[in-house]
Amino acid sequence: MRRAKTPAAIGLLAALGLLLFLLPLAGLVIRAPWNQALGELADPTTTTALGLSIFCSLSSTGIALILGIPLAMILARTRGTLRNLLRALTTLPMVLPPVAGGVALELAFGRRGLVGSLLYQAFGIQIPFTTAAAVMAETFVAMPFLVIAVEAGLRSLDHRYEEAARSLGAGYWRVFTRVTLPLLRPAIFSGAVLCWARALGEFGATITFAGNFPGRTQTVPIAVYLALESKPEAAITLSLILLVVSVAILVGMRDRWLGAL
Amino acid sequence: MIKTAVTLAAIFLVAACGPTTPSSTGPARTTVTVFAAASLQPAFDRIGQKLQSTHNVVTTFSYAGTQTLTTQLTQGAPADVFASADVAHMTTIESGGLIRGQLALFAHNRLEIAVAKGNPKGIHTLADLARSGLVVVLADASVPAGKYAQQALAKAKVTVHPASLEQQVTGVLSKVALGEADAGIVYVSDIVTSGQVDGVAIPDAQNVIADYPIAVLKGTQNLTGATEFVDLVLSTEGQAILRAAGFEGV
Numbered sequence: 051m052r053r054a055k056t057p058a059a060i061g062l063l064a065a066l067g068l069l070l071f072l073l074p075l076a077g078l079v080i081r082a083p084w085n086q087a088l089g090e091l092a093d094p095t096t097t098t099a100l101g102l103s104i105f106c107s108l109s110s111t112g113i114a115l116i117l118g119i120p121l122a123m124i125l126a127r128t129r130g131t132l133r134n135l136l137r138a139l140t141t142l143p144m145v146l147p148p149v150a151g152g153v154a155l156e157l158a159f160g161r162r163g164l165v166g167s168l169l170y171q172a173f174g175i176q177i178p179f180t181t182a183a184a185v186m187a188e189t190f191v192a193m194p195f196l197v198i199a200v201e202a203g204l205r206s207l208d209h210r211y212e213e214a215a216r217s218l219g220a221g222y223w224r225v226f227t228r229v230t231l232p233l234l235r236p237a238i239f240s241g242a243v244l245c246w247a248r249a250l251g252e253f254g255a256t257i258t259f260a261g262n263f264p265g266r267t268q269t270v271p272i273a274v275y276l277a278l279e280s281k282p283e284a285a286i287t288l289s290l291i292l293l294v295v296s297v298a299i300l301v302g303m304r305d306r307w308l309g310a311l
Numbered sequence: 312m313i314k315t316a317v318t319l320a321a322i323f324l325v326a327a328c329g330p331t332t333p334s335s336t337g338p339a340r341t342t343v344t345v346f347a348a349a350s351l352q353p354a355f356d357r358i359g360q361k362l363q364s365t366h367n368v369v370t371t372f373s374y375a376g377t378q379t380l381t382t383q384l385t386q387g388a389p390a391d392v393f394a395s396a397d398v399a400h401m402t403t404i405e406s407g408g409l410i411r412g413q414l415a416l417f418a419h420n421r422l423e424i425a426v427a428k429g430n431p432k433g434i435h436t437l438a439d440l441a442r443s444g445l446v447v448v449l450a451d452a453s454v455p456a457g458k459y460a461q462q463a464l465a466k467a468k469v470t471v472h473p474a475s476l477e478q479q480v481t482g483v484l485s486k487v488a489l490g491e492a493d494a495g496i497v498y499v500s501d502i503v504t505s506g507q508v509d510g511v512a513i514p515d516a517q518n519v520i521a522d523y524p525i526a527v528l529k530g531t532q533n534l535t536g537a538t539e540f541v542d543l544v545l546s547t548e549g550q551a552i553l554r555a556a557g558f559e560g561v
Contacts, residue, residue: 156489179492260475261475262451262476262478276478279382
């Protein structure tokens with residue numbers, strides 16, 4: 051069967067769509083102050099923000115793995131209305147504007163928040179303005195990407211392997227660690243990469259819930275936003291770093307990533 | 312599009328046969344876009360309403376930190392009027408050749424310490440802000456209010472360790488109002504109009520006076536409306552609104 055010829059209009063629109071992606075990237079690369087880039091990289095503001103961003107995004111990915119995989123397992127086991135409800139709740143942070151997410155976090159974990167007020171009164175702990183707040187904001191926004199990927203992996207899992215292991219006498223945890231998790235590895239991997247990338251780029255919820263202070267809550271996206279007003283070259287350099295990191299992820303993980311999705 | 316709006320408005324005015332007293336409920340004659348420092352919002356919202364009821368001009372405001380607005384304007388954001396919270400940023404705009412005519416100072420503002428209602432932490436001076444265990448939030452040094460706060464703290468020879476550096480002075484105010492911060496340095500006008508925080512006065516010797524300049528922008532598409540807005544701000548009426556909002560007139 052021969053495929054129908056694609057109309058020119060579709061090709062044109064596709065090209066326009068591609069340009070919308072490519073032109074800003076080209077602008078970033080062309081306008082980058084290459085001779086200053088190395089200097090900007092050595093700037094303490096840049097290195098501090100980069101270090102903090104790496105720490106926060108990896109921490110939130112770690113937390114997402116610990117909490118997200120069990121959540122995905124529960125999601126994969128439920129059916130019907132409960133499942134729809136749980137799914138909607140889990141994916142809400144993906145569609146909620148991050149700034150609104152930050153406000154919600156503040157109302158829950160702030161000093162006068164639902165849980166935050168108890169923490170503050172009982173232990174004198176205040177979450178906002180701390181690195182922990184930045185990690186929480188990133189986890190809030192990024193964890194759904196992991197949960198969704200792992201849940202999809204669980205649903206397409208061939209459960210006969212687990213049954214076989216159980217019939218041979220393996221206990222629950224042994225089956226989980228020796229059979230289920232290895233089978234899920236591609237899904238967990240792709241979910242974790244997406245989750246990490248989303249956490250790395252997080253801005254709205256972080257600045258709302260955690261505020262902005264160099265070395266404590268000022269991650270790279272926030273530093274980019276601030277630098278744009280005072281030092282545009284630094285903003286371009288930092289954006290370029292984020293771009294390079296993203297491209298590196300895409301190229302490096304291409305096969306496994308696309309294979310799992 | 313603006314031409315269309317003007318034409319339509321003219322037709323309406325002729326049809327109404329009452330050009331001397333345009334009704335406030337009638338269609339807008341024109342619109343003016345004003346870029347204004349975040350601290351001006353309460354006062355400028357009221358001045359905008361006034362302009363609509365007296366001149367039938369609708370004002371659209373973009374409120375943000377002065378430094379944000381300055382960046383947007385130098386990158387070509389379309390606006391008719393710019394009102395800055397310091398002279399330095401207005402000078403940047405002026406030396407970029409973006410101002411039409413002269414800038415005019417239209418208000419002054421002072422700094423005050425914002426604390427929770429009832430001042431539960433007993434904050435009475437700038438020096439109290441250095442107390443350990445106190446959560447203090449300031450505006451970033453790139454924001455006029457942050458720059459002024461640094462100057463005041465330097466005058467008082469106080470070193471504070473802020474929990475966060477906000478992008479606009481209203482961010483500082485909301486952190487105190489929400490109870491996340493114990494104190495922050497904001498403008499007197501912010502405290503007067505907020506109603507959710509108490510103010511602790513800073514003595515004159517340590518205080519900094521903020522100067523607010525306003526100017527019509529060269530790229531204006533509505534010179535008449537922009538001039539009318541600036542004139543209203545500088546008029547007795549506009550000055551009264553600014554004073555009621557906690558500013559000092561000129």
